[in-house]
Amino acid sequence: MADIVIDRVVKEFGTFRALQGVSLTVNDGEFVALLGPSGCGKTTLLRIIAGLETQTSGRVVIGGQDVSNLAPRKRGLAMVFQNYAVFPHMTVFENVAFGLRMQKAQQEEVKRKVERAAALLHIESYLDRYPAKLSGGQRQRVAVARALAVEPAVLLMDEPLSNLDALLRLEMRTELKAVLREAGTTTIYVTHDQTEAMGLADRIAVMYGGKIDQIGSPLEIYATPATRFVGGFIGSPPMNFIKVRCSQGMARIGDATLPCPATGKDMELGLRGEDASLAPNGSGIPFDIRVVEPMGSHLLLTGSIDGQPARIVAPPIAKVNAGERVGLTVDPARVTWIDSITGRAIARA
Amino acid sequence: MPARTSWIPYALIAPSVIFLGALFLVPLVQTIWLSFSAGDGFSLENYQRMAGDLNFSLAVRNTFLLTLVVVPLQVVLALAMATMVTKLDRGRDLALWVLTIPLGISDLAAGLAWLALLQNTGYLNSALYALGLIQGPVGWLSQETPWALFFAIVLAELWRATAIVLVILIAGLQLIPKEFSEAAEIFGAKPWTRFMRITLPLLKPSLQSALILRTVLAFEVFAVVYALGGRNFPVLAGEAYVWQNDNQNYGVAAAYAVLIMAISLAATAVYLRVLRTRPEQLP
Ligand SMILES: Nc1ncnc2c1ncn2[C@@H]1O[C@H](COP(=O)(O)OP(=O)(O)O)[C@@H](O)[C@H]1O
Ligand SMILES: [Mg+2]
Numbered sequence: 001m002a003d004i005v006i007d008r009v010v011k012e013f014g015t016f017r018a019l020q021g022v023s024l025t026v027n028d029g030e031f032v033a034l035l036g037p038s039g040c041g042k043t044t045l046l047r048i049i050a051g052l053e054t055q056t057s058g059r060v061v062i063g064g065q066d067v068s069n070l071a072p073r074k075r076g077l078a079m080v081f082q083n084y085a086v087f088p089h090m091t092v093f094e095n096v097a098f099g100l101r102m103q104k105a106q107q108e109e110v111k112r113k114v115e116r117a118a119a120l121l122h123i124e125s126y127l128d129r130y131p132a133k134l135s136g137g138q139r140q141r142v143a144v145a146r147a148l149a150v151e152p153a154v155l156l157m158d159e160p161l162s163n164l165d166a167l168l169r170l171e172m173r174t175e176l177k178a179v180l181r182e183a184g185t186t187t188i189y190v191t192h193d194q195t196e197a198m199g200l201a202d203r204i205a206v207m208y209g210g211k212i213d214q215i216g217s218p219l220e221i222y223a224t225p226a227t228r229f230v231g232g233f234i235g236s237p238p239m240n241f242i243k244v245r246c247s248q249g250m251a252r253i254g255d256a257t258l259p260c261p262a263t264g265k266d267m268e269l270g271l272r273g274e275d276a277s278l279a280p281n282g283s284g285i286p287f288d289i290r291v292v293e294p295m296g297s298h299l300l301l302t303g304s305i306d307g308q309p310a311r312i313v314a315p316p317i318a319k320v321n322a323g324e325r326v327g328l329t330v331d332p333a334r335v336t337w338i339d340s341i342t343g344r345a346i347a348r349a
Numbered sequence: 350m351p352a353r354t355s356w357i358p359y360a361l362i363a364p365s366v367i368f369l370g371a372l373f374l375v376p377l378v379q380t381i382w383l384s385f386s387a388g389d390g391f392s393l394e395n396y397q398r399m400a401g402d403l404n405f406s407l408a409v410r411n412t413f414l415l416t417l418v419v420v421p422l423q424v425v426l427a428l429a430m431a432t433m434v435t436k437l438d439r440g441r442d443l444a445l446w447v448l449t450i451p452l453g454i455s456d457l458a459a460g461l462a463w464l465a466l467l468q469n470t471g472y473l474n475s476a477l478y479a480l481g482l483i484q485g486p487v488g489w490l491s492q493e494t495p496w497a498l499f500f501a502i503v504l505a506e507l508w509r510a511t512a513i514v515l516v517i518l519i520a521g522l523q524l525i526p527k528e529f530s531e532a533a534e535i536f537g538a539k540p541w542t543r544f545m546r547i548t549l550p551l552l553k554p555s556l557q558s559a560l561i562l563r564t565v566l567a568f569e570v571f572a573v574v575y576a577l578g579g580r581n582f583p584v585l586a587g588e589a590y591v592w593q594n595d596n597q598n599y600g601v602a603a604a605y606a607v608l609i610m611a612i613s614l615a616a617t618a619v620y621l622r623v624l625r626t627r628p629e630q631l632p
Binding site: 050052071072073077078079081083085087088089098099102103129130132133146150 | 526528529531532533534535536537538539542547550551627628629630631632
């Protein structure tokens with residue numbers, strides 16, 4: 001059993017609070033993605049779990065054991081570093097073998113496991129080269145292979161595929177997911193790429209400004225964002241936020257009305273571009289189109305609703321032109337209401 | 350680059366070339382020439398005289414002995430100190446500053462300071478006498494106590510010149526990103542293993558520089574030895590000095606100088622070869 005419990009972890013660098021009380025539980029064998037913009041504290045949190053950084057307060061428990069004050073090598077985990085940290089004075093083979101050598105594995109076992117990890121990451125042909133001769137993407141794969149070779153119970157990865165080109169990244173992503181699922185590895189995967197997080201993770205923890213804004217399945221995070229930040233960060237195009245006035249449970253936008261939670265607070269309508277559809281006869285919420293971008297699978301329409309900027313996704317064959325005003329119909333069940341002051345979602349009635 | 354600017358680099362290095370030529374190359378050639386001339390024309394007489402001298406084999410033995418003992422000790426000490434200094438969170442600059450104070454002291458002054466400590470009426474004997482451990486002044490630096498004298502010289506050299514190794518190694522350690530050691534630790538390497546398998550190999554270029562510098566200087570050791578032991582502990586540079594000043598025989602003195610240079614060049618060549626870092630293994 002290697003579940004991870006992160007309990008109210010705070011990290012201060014001098015007077016700067018990089019982590020403001022982060023709590024997160026990762027179940028045994030689960031794949032959790034830590035998703036957030038650059039500088040939100042993802043690497044710091046990962047380094048605290050690994051033991052490379054000491055938390056200012058809070059606890060880290062792995063497999064039921066409090067490891068908060070344990071040396072990294074005693075925590076029984078493997079890690080892929082954001083800047084690879086592939087040893088320059090060792091061949092690729094010796095890099096991948098490093099963890100096994102430290103475990104004093106037999107040469108035969110070392111060879112077998114190194115070759116297996118190398119095959120998985122497509123680096124078999126570089127095994128006797130030195131890292132300086134490899135590209136960034138190749139080195140990154142060496143770093144991932146080095147971590148997989150020890151078949152860890154817990155695997156921490158810090159943007160491990162960030163330097164691969166798009167096609168290879170897609171392929172590696174799929175293989176990584178399959179391998180880790182098969183091995184039952186508990187994985188925390190740091191990324192700032194939402195498609196990566198959505199595709200890989202059982203659950204996503206969205207981080208922002210040293211806090212976790214929301215934890216949930218990719219679908220939950222997408223469909224019911226807990227904060228304005230999560231709605232705006234996840235999804236492409238990002239969620240639209242339209243300021244509306246809500247009186248007596250009804251919001252009025254142009255000629256259209258939409259039921260809203262009657263709290264009396266200032267609120268914003270959080271609307272996903274793909275959750276609005278073009279009304280047949282121009283009725284519904286008025287949308288002024290400024291730019292039409294054909295994306296192949298869909299049209300991306302940029303314009304404004306009630307004078308506020310918005311992006312809407314339309315079918316590729318829709319007959320719309322820039323400068324036109326069209327009407328949108330919206331399923332009230334699929335919108336999110338955000339409290340304008342706190343930026344948090346208002347619970348559905 | 351336009352062709353007419355191609356003289357600029359040469360003009361820029363010209364002053365150093367002239368400087369080096371006037372103050373280094375010319376005396377070098379003169380010394381070599383001097384060492385090979387006696388009477389008129391080329392001759393090995395100076396070298397024969399040097400090798401035939403009573404003190405010669407002693408000087409060779411002592412110089413090598415000192416170098417072989419002092420340099421490895423300095424590297425080990427400097428490695429230990431550098432590792433500790435780089436681990437300091439606070440007061441690192443202060444610690445480094447204090448540790449490098451001996452660098453600012455001339456080697457003769459350092460030798461005299463240690464003489465004040467170790468001579469018959471020195472501080473060491475006074476302290477031992479006060480503690481009742483000795484009955485009267487003990488000579489540590491005489492011909493009758495060659496090992497005590499050797500030990501004193503080693504001590505003074507360690508105190509005086511370890512810091513230069515320290516400075517080079519600290520600069521080298523700071524060039525190694527901390528992630529390498531961290532990665533090794535994650536994958537189960539204990540501190541000693543990390544040091545041997547990660548830090549030391551990555552420090553090789555700096556170790557090479559430090560070793561070349563220290564070894565060359567160790568073969569030229571003179572002032573400390575002279576201050577502490579005079580000619581009781583003959584070394585090569587000391588013999589050159591004696592032949593030059595006391596015996597007024599510049600030819601034999603030049604032969605010693607050329608010998609020291611040859612040994613230094615050979616040692617440098619060995620280090621360059623044994624401790625070379627293949628380009629593909631650079632970070
Ligand atoms: N050693 C450190 N000293 C001071 N500030 C740091 C240190 N490490 C990280 N930070 C700061 O903490 C914040 C989070 O950094 P990091 O965890 O690397 O973010 P991310 O990995 O999400 O991009 C950043 O603002 C960064 O500047
Ligand atoms: Mg990071």
